[in-house]
Amino acid sequence: MHPVSIKDVARAARVSHSTVSRALRGSPLVNPKTAARIRRIAQKIGYLPSALGRSLKTRRTLTIGVVVNTIADPVMAELVAGIQEVTNRAGYTILLAESHSDPERELRAARALLEHRVDGVLAAASRVGPEYRPLLEPLGVPIVLINNQHPKPYRHAVSIDSQPAGRAVTEHLIGLGHRRIAYIGDRFGYQTDVERFTGYCEALAAHGLEQRPELAVKGDGMIAGGIEAMAALLELRRPPTAVFCYNDLTAIGAMRAIRARGLRVPQDISVAGFDDLFISADTNPPLTTVRQPKAHMGALAAETLLKVLAGQECRMEVRVPGELVIRDSTAPPRAESAQGDD
Amino acid sequence: MHPVSIKDVARAARVSHSTVSRALRGSPLVNPKTAARIRRIAQKIGYLPSALGRSLKTRRTLTIGVVVNTIADPVMAELVAGIQEVTNRAGYTILLAESHSDPERELRAARALLEHRVDGVLAAASRVGPEYRPLLEPLGVPIVLINNQHPKPYRHAVSIDSQPAGRAVTEHLIGLGHRRIAYIGDRFGYQTDVERFTGYCEALAAHGLEQRPELAVKGDGMIAGGIEAMAALLELRRPPTAVFCYNDLTAIGAMRAIRARGLRVPQDISVAGFDDLFISADTNPPLTTVRQPKAHMGALAAETLLKVLAGQECRMEVRVPGELVIRDSTAPPRAESAQGDD
DNA sequence: AGGCGAAGCGCAATCGTGTGCGGCAGCCCG
DNA sequence: CGGGCTGCCGCACACGATTGCGCTTCGCCT
Numbered sequence: 001m002h003p004v005s006i007k008d009v010a011r012a013a014r015v016s017h018s019t020v021s022r023a024l025r026g027s028p029l030v031n032p033k034t035a036a037r038i039r040r041i042a043q044k045i046g047y048l049p050s051a052l053g054r055s056l057k058t059r060r061t062l063t064i065g066v067v068v069n070t071i072a073d074p075v076m077a078e079l080v081a082g083i084q085e086v087t088n089r090a091g092y093t094i095l096l097a098e099s100h101s102d103p104e105r106e107l108r109a110a111r112a113l114l115e116h117r118v119d120g121v122l123a124a125a126s127r128v129g130p131e132y133r134p135l136l137e138p139l140g141v142p143i144v145l146i147n148n149q150h151p152k153p154y155r156h157a158v159s160i161d162s163q164p165a166g167r168a169v170t171e172h173l174i175g176l177g178h179r180r181i182a183y184i185g186d187r188f189g190y191q192t193d194v195e196r197f198t199g200y201c202e203a204l205a206a207h208g209l210e211q212r213p214e215l216a217v218k219g220d221g222m223i224a225g226g227i228e229a230m231a232a233l234l235e236l237r238r239p240p241t242a243v244f245c246y247n248d249l250t251a252i253g254a255m256r257a258i259r260a261r262g263l264r265v266p267q268d269i270s271v272a273g274f275d276d277l278f279i280s281a282d283t284n285p286p287l288t289t290v291r292q293p294k295a296h297m298g299a300l301a302a303e304t305l306l307k308v309l310a311g312q313e314c315r316m317e318v319r320v321p322g323e324l325v326i327r328d329s330t331a332p333p334r335a336e337s338a339q340g341d342d
Numbered sequence: 343m344h345p346v347s348i349k350d351v352a353r354a355a356r357v358s359h360s361t362v363s364r365a366l367r368g369s370p371l372v373n374p375k376t377a378a379r380i381r382r383i384a385q386k387i388g389y390l391p392s393a394l395g396r397s398l399k400t401r402r403t404l405t406i407g408v409v410v411n412t413i414a415d416p417v418m419a420e421l422v423a424g425i426q427e428v429t430n431r432a433g434y435t436i437l438l439a440e441s442h443s444d445p446e447r448e449l450r451a452a453r454a455l456l457e458h459r460v461d462g463v464l465a466a467a468s469r470v471g472p473e474y475r476p477l478l479e480p481l482g483v484p485i486v487l488i489n490n491q492h493p494k495p496y497r498h499a500v501s502i503d504s505q506p507a508g509r510a511v512t513e514h515l516i517g518l519g520h521r522r523i524a525y526i527g528d529r530f531g532y533q534t535d536v537e538r539f540t541g542y543c544e545a546l547a548a549h550g551l552e553q554r555p556e557l558a559v560k561g562d563g564m565i566a567g568g569i570e571a572m573a574a575l576l577e578l579r580r581p582p583t584a585v586f587c588y589n590d591l592t593a594i595g596a597m598r599a600i601r602a603r604g605l606r607v608p609q610d611i612s613v614a615g616f617d618d619l620f621i622s623a624d625t626n627p628p629l630t631t632v633r634q635p636k637a638h639m640g641a642l643a644a645e646t647l648l649k650v651l652a653g654q655e656c657r658m659e660v661r662v663p664g665e666l667v668i669r670d671s672t673a674p675p676r677a678e679s680a681q682g683d684d
Numbered sequence: 685a686g687g688c689g690a691a692g693c694g695c696a697a698t699c700g701t702g703t704g705c706g707g708c709a710g711c712c713c714g
Numbered sequence: 715c716g717g718g719c720t721g722c723c724g725c726a727c728a729c730g731a732t733t734g735c736g737c738t739t740c741g742c743c744t
Contacts, residue, residue: 003459003481005730016694021732031692046480051458052398053730056699061394063437063458072423072620072637074416081414084440093454095405096438098426112435116393116405117345138388139345223620252624278414278565279619282594284626295414347700358724363702373722395700398729 006049009042024049055117064305065113065121067097067106073221074277075247075294079124079146082298090306092119101188103127107135114139120305122146122298125190142308144301147192155315156308158301162192162274165290165322166199166244167206169272172288172324173242174207177332178270182215182240184229184250190221193246196274200244215240219250226253227260234261241269241333248273248280248289255283255329266331276325286327293320348391351384366391397459406647407455407463409439409448415563416619417589417636421466421488424640432648434461443530443563445470449477456481462647464488464640467532484650486643489534497657498650500643504534504616507632507664508541508586509548511614514630514666515584516549519674520612524557524582526571526592532563535588538616542586557582561592568595569602576603583611583675590615590622590631597625597671608673618667628669635662 010017015038023035024042055061064087068076080096087094095113099106106128113121114135121136124146132154136143144156173181183200186193197216204211217232219225226245230253233239245251251273255265265271265285273280276291297320307314352359357380365377366384397403406429410418426436437455441448448470455463456477463478466488474496478485486498515523525542528535539558546553559574561567568587572595575581587593593615597607607613607627615622618633639662649656 003730007730017731018695018733019693021730022693025732027733029692034692046476048453048456048477048481050398050730052394052403053699054732056392056394056398056701056730057732059699061458066438070423071413071419071426074419077413077416077419080438081412081440084413084438088440088451093458094438096408096422096426096436098423098430109430111390114390116403116435134388135390139390252621256624277621279594279621279625282598282625283621284624284628286626345700349700359701360703360725361723363700364723367702369703371722376722392700395729396702398700398731399702401729 003050004045004047006047006053008045009038009047012045013038013041060119061117062091063093063095063116063118064302065095065097065110065116065118067099067109067113067121067123067126069101069125069221070098071096073249074279075275075292076124078278078294079298082295082300083122083302085295086299086302086306092306099125099127101125101127103131107131110135114141120144120309122301122305123148125192127188127190142305144305144308146297146301147190156301156304156317158297158304158318158320160192160292160297161319161321162195163199163202165274165324166196167203168199168322168324169244169274169288169290170200170203171207172326173244173270173272173330174203174209176242176270176330178240178242179209179333180212180215180238180240180242181209182217182233182243184217184219184226184233184243184245184254186221186246186250187218187225188221196244196246219246219253221247222249223253223256226250227257228253230254230257231260234258234263239269242330243269243271245271245273248275248277248287251287251289251329252283255287265329268334270330270333272330274322280325281327283329285329288327288330289325290322291325292322296320345392346387346389348389348395350387351380351389354387355380355383402461403459404433405435405437405458405460406644407437407439407452407458407460409441409451409455409463409465409468411443411467411563412440413438415591416621417617417634418466420620420636421640424637424642425464425644427637428641428644428648434648441467441469443467443469445473449473452477456483462486462651464643464647465490467534469530469532484647486647486650488639488643489532498643498646498659500639500646500660500662502534502634502639503661503663504537505541505544507616507666508538509545510541510664510666511586511616511630511632512542512545513549514668515586515612515614515672516545516551518584518612518672520582520584521551521675522554522557522580522582522584523551524559524575524585526568526575526585526587526596527558527560528563528588528592529560529567530563538586538588561588561595563589564591565595565598568592569599570595572596572599573602576600576605581611584672585611585613587613587615590617590619590629593629593631593671594625597629608671610676612672612675614672616664622667623669625671627671630669630672631667632664633667634664638662 006017023038097109121143217229219229273289276289280287348359365380439451463485559571561571615631618631622629
């Protein structure tokens with residue numbers, strides 16, 4: 001019997017464990033002097049109440065489950081930082097789970113979280129969408145989705161408004177004079193990717209440009225995928241003069257691939273990203289991108305969840321606007337490549 | 343009574359809850375046909391065993407607590423990714439807590455983790471050191487420290503070997519011809535900072551260079567602190583020709599401050615960092631730094647903890663070597679500044 | 685002095701799960 | 715036909731905490 005329990009405190013203080021419980025929780029039903037004595041003794045013998053026993057009775061664990069793609073993705077890390085900020089203040093502890101973009105793994109992770117009886121779930125960049133329901137429903141656990149695909153069946157969601165932002169980036173490139181603009185997407189079918197691509201297509205259409213299938217390729221949302229996808233684009237008979245990337249990591253990979261071919265950004269090819277990582281102003285060259293308020297979105301999602309847990313049945317679906325940040329990775333195309341297309 | 347419990351399954355299957363428990367845990371004490379029937383029914387009515395009840399009885403929660411500075415720090419994020427990788431495979435779930443470099447907050451976080459009865463603790467960049475003992479001891483919870491200060495009283499630790507690496511960086515700068523070399527440290531008193539600074543001093547001494555106090559300033563381990571500290575160095579009557587920074591984020595901030603003054607890296611001032619972030623090859627210019635195997639160290643620490651939890655009483659203190667990575671942010675000093683010092 | 689109300693504390697049930705032990709069949713064998 | 719053995723299953727308790735309810739005690743008032 002290693003861990004010292006409430007009964008050990010009771011024995012040491014010569015009271016019942018009920019009184020100890022009340023004393024430590026500050027109940028008015030116990031004499032202040034007795035309470036003080038009990039607290040002193042509990043402190044002395046190193047008593048730490050067990051959340052297990054408590055939660056079993058109270059039916060609340062004061063924990064929330066957070067499932068992300070991978071915490072190594074700086075977008076997710078900042079998101080979680082924002083979540084921590086508000087949940088911690090409210091006394092909640094976070095259970096972290098990674099999906100690695102694998103639906104099966106995501107469901108396993110969610111199941112583990114629910115076995116630990118988290119009070120609520122925050123899922124970012126989830127791929128399973130509706131399949132959460134049969135898991136969450138019987139337990140009555142609320143969920144708030146972040147940048148999720150198909151949030152239809154759910155009541156609460158926080159998302160970056162990718163489509164207008166994607167359109168704005170593309171129009172920025174068109175405004176610079178580009179006509180052959182590529183899109184490097186993501187191969188996992190995230191909703192954010194679909195929306196950014198849609199915005200890209202919208203902009204092209206609005207300016208009478210054709211969306212050429214060979215200019216829409218797929219990365220993996222990380223640097224490696226950006227390198228690979230960009231290398232493929234450079235193999236084309238007529239490579240693009242500008243590239244809009246699903247996210248900044250992809251863009252960084254694309255810039256590496258471009259330099260590896262002896263070309264320069266933005267003189268030979270313009271590159272734009274999405275997210276505005278903490279580092280995106282310090283890349284070479286500084287990256288044109290869309291600022292996504294990551295920590296803010298995490299905090300917003302967490303606040304929503306806490307409200308629901310507090311009993312406020314607010315149905316809400318927030319779409320946060322992105323802000324185009326123009327830096328040095330985008331510029332007008334070279335004269336000889338500007339013509340002859342379209 | 344929202345959540346469906348083991349008794350509900352028992353009722354539905356017309357057996358006792360003991361039999362359900364055994365059936366679901368694959369005990370040989372129950373008829374295979376009965377077990378199959380029970381499993382089918384449990385599945386159908388959406389039963390998810392409660393880790394609370396189980397842990398109360400088994401005295402294991404299959405969770406481990408991870409306390410980091412802040413998850414927004416990419417070093418910590420990669421560390422946690424490495425931890426997740428191995429703990430997940432073993433069926434453990436992670437409770438995440440942040441200290442924000444505040445000892446009091448770190449202890450509060452640790453207390454919360456222990457109330458949830460985590461089976462073990464991984465603490466990265468901890469500042470409280472010995473004060474963990476009175477918390478952990480009574481509960482018998484093992485801890486593995488990562489890049490920690492004063493790991494003396496503990497049995498298990500994984501650390502980057504900062505001192506030789508710091509010396510190597512400084513000698514690299516000296517080898518390039520620098521004589522006025524500054525160090526931008528960290529104001530929180532981390533052990534890693536102390537060691538890197540010690541390595542820096544060693545190198546100076548070994549080459550007969552004086553360690554000038556005005557060239558040792560303090561940042562905060564983040565970009566903002568690097569900007570501030572570098573700005574102060576540039577105000578000196580005779581600024582340094584090279585700067586060794588506590589970490590890459592600090593170095594990135596330093597490079598921003600240098601550019602803000604209209605100077606260039608490395609032509610006017612050389613900058614070196616530490617960590618080798620995923621981004622450090624893509625900064626402008628690419629950063630000379632020390633590669634720290636972050637995910638590997640996280641995995642190593644997690645494996646150590648799992649071994650201890652499995653009963654293997656391995657006392658170990660691993661020091662992982664760092665590898666100097668020379669990129670473009672360091673170069674020989676300009677002729678006029680190389681002379682005239684020391 | 686006796687009665688009555690309030691304050692303070694303990695009893696016991698409960699949450700969901702695991703498990704030692706005892707019981708109850710059915711079967712085999714003497 | 716009876717006894718013993720084996721295979722399955724249920725009873726009951728334990729884990730650590732919370733909480734409604736009842737009991738004791740004490741002080742105050744008449």
